[in-house]
Amino acid sequence: MQILSEQTCISCSSRSKSVTDEIITELKPQIPEWGIIIQDGERRLQRTYLFSNFQKALAFTQLVGEAAEIEGHHPSLLTEWGKVTATWWTHAIKGLHRNDFIMAAKSDHIYTKYI
Numbered sequence: 001m002q003i004l005s006e007q008t009c010i011s012c013s014s015r016s017k018s019v020t021d022e023i024i025t026e027l028k029p030q031i032p033e034w035g036i037i038i039q040d041g042e043r044r045l046q047r048t049y050l051f052s053n054f055q056k057a058l059a060f061t062q063l064v065g066e067a068a069e070i071e072g073h074h075p076s077l078l079t080e081w082g083k084v085t086a087t088w089w090t091h092a093i094k095g096l097h098r099n100d101f102i103m104a105a106k107s108d109h110i111y112t113k114y115i
């Protein structure tokens, strides 16, 4: 099995392919806490992470932001007291690409390892 959190994103354009339902079924077990939501008519991955205070939520936000800059793939991050809601999707295709699953897995890795 290829470990998603160890993979890197590829650059996307409007011609990039969305993940198929079959691929989603294959990848989803590696990011079990993530839901697939529909927002603005697009499929997106979303998870809320919990923390014991605002400072830890902010530190997590910063680390996920740094990972996003490294990969050139960027999330929506809503930082609140005790929680961060992360949403990943691919703007270029208005939906889900394999990159989003990779970044969701990297976000989970940051949460378990560094916070």
Ligand SMILES: C[C@H](O)[C@H](O)[C@H]1CNC2=NC(N)=NC(=O)C2=N1
Binding pocket: 011, 012, 072, 073, 074, 075, 088, 089, 090, 091, 092, 093
């Ligand atoms: C030019 C640059 O690579 C693109 O605009 C990138 C930046 N970050 C991105 N992030 C996300 N989530 N989706 C994109 O399509 C995207 N495109």
